[in-house]
Amino acid sequence: MSWLKEILSDRRILVSLISNDLRARYLTNYLGFLWVFIQPCATTIILWFVFQFGFKAAPHGDFPFVLWLVCGLVPWFFVVEALNAGCTAVKENSFLVKKIVFKVSLLPLVKLSSALLVHAFFVLLLLMLFVVYGYAPSIHWLQIGYYIACLFMLLLAIAWITSSVVIFFPDLGQIVAMGTQFGFWLTPVFWDIDVVQGQAAAYLRLNPFAYIVEGFRDSLIREVWFWERPTQTLVFWGILVFLTLVGWRTFKKLKPHFADVL
Numbered sequence: 729m730s731w732l733k734e735i736l737s738d739r740r741i742l743v744s745l746i747s748n749d750l751r752a753r754y755l756t757n758y759l760g761f762l763w764v765f766i767q768p769c770a771t772t773i774i775l776w777f778v779f780q781f782g783f784k785a786a787p788h789g790d791f792p793f794v795l796w797l798v799c800g801l802v803p804w805f806f807v808v809e810a811l812n813a814g815c816t817a818v819k820e821n822s823f824l825v826k827k828i829v830f831k832v833s834l835l836p837l838v839k840l841s842s843a844l845l846v847h848a849f850f851v852l853l854l855l856m857l858f859v860v861y862g863y864a865p866s867i868h869w870l871q872i873g874y875y876i877a878c879l880f881m882l883l884l885a886i887a888w889i890t891s892s893v894v895i896f897f898p899d900l901g902q903i904v905a906m907g908t909q910f911g912f913w914l915t916p917v918f919w920d921i922d923v924v925q926g927q928a929a930a931y932l933r934l935n936p937f938a939y940i941v942e943g944f945r946d947s948l949i950r951e952v953w954f955w956e957r958p959t960q961t962l963v964f965w966g967i968l969v970f971l972t973l974v975g976w977r978t979f980k981k982l983k984p985h986f987a988d989v990l
Contacts, residue, residue, distance in 0.1 A: 745838040746845075769853065771805075791949055792861060799944045800917035802854050803879060806847040807937060808908050813839040814887025815894055815904045818986060832983055836887035844880060851876070858948060868951045875943040875954075882936055882968055888975030892982040916941055939964040 817839040818832060851872060859865070894900040915937045924932060932938060939960050946952040954961055 745834065746841045771850075795858060795861060795863075796945065796949060797918070798854055798857060799948055800915075800941045802847075802850045803875070803940050803944055804912065804915065804917050804937075805850060806843060806879065807883065807911075807940075809843045809846070810840050810883040811886065811890070811904055811908055813843055814883060815890040815901050817887060818891045819895055832986060833888075833979060836884060836891045836979075840880060840884055840887060844876075847876075854948075866948075866951060868947050868953070871947040871954060872944065875940050875947065878943075878964065878968070879937075879940045882940075882971065885968065885971035885975040888979040889971075892979045892986075895986055896982070911935075911937060914938075933960055934963055934967075936964050936967050 814836050817835040821835050855865070855869065855872075890900060890904055914932065915935055916932070921929060921932055921938060921942065942960075943954060946954070946957070
């Protein structure tokens with residue numbers, strides 16, 4: 729639990745770093761923080777227009793296809809941004825790594841927290857889209873918070889591994905980018921995992937990102953609680969605990985050598 733103690737003891741520094749990261753991303757533009765709203769709005773509108781009027785996609789069950797699709801795209805947007813940003817979190821802040829008093833373990837958390845704030849607007853737009861289509865808020869919508877927390881912890885564990893290893897193995901950045909492309913098609917974002925037959929479906933459900941994407945749909949479309957899927961939940965938490973232990977130990981072991989390499 730040492731990493732949690734570090735976070736709590738340095739929460740003011742963490743908030744300041746997150747604020748600075750957001751400023752660096754948006755303040756240099758003329759519209760500044762408005763891009764936080766513009767980007768998710770534009771993406772959502774484009775998807776709605778393409779699938780509603782261009783492809784004329786058929787409803788998925790009783791739900792419009794665009795709602796089913798966006799439920800998968802919203803968490804995946806966060807996955808892609810967090811994986812790429814987390815991988816370079818330490819390397820991009822080499823000037824902080826060389827400061828003896830600075831706790832480098834905060835850097836992956838800063839990048840992921842910054843991405844989470846942007847992701848929150850995507851989630852709000854997703855909920856607004858359901859309301860626009862005439863679906864009243866349900867108590868199952870509260871479950872979205874659980875899946876966001878699960879996804880954040882999973883991405884943080886991965887970021888500890890990638891951000892520390894990439895310093896010694898720069899090609900890892902390209903591998904992560906390629907992995908997100910493969911992961912997109914292995915995760916049921918554009919396709920329905922329920923139509924897969926045989927053992928393939930069981931293996932695909934082991935994908936922790938599939939658990940999150942299906943969890944969004946369970947919360948907003950199917951109205952299924954996460955404890956009603958005990959097998960998938962236990963598998964996900966087993967993977968999460970394992971990656972967290974490996975990630976933190978890897979980061980802690982490699983951290984003393986960061987300054988020498990950078």
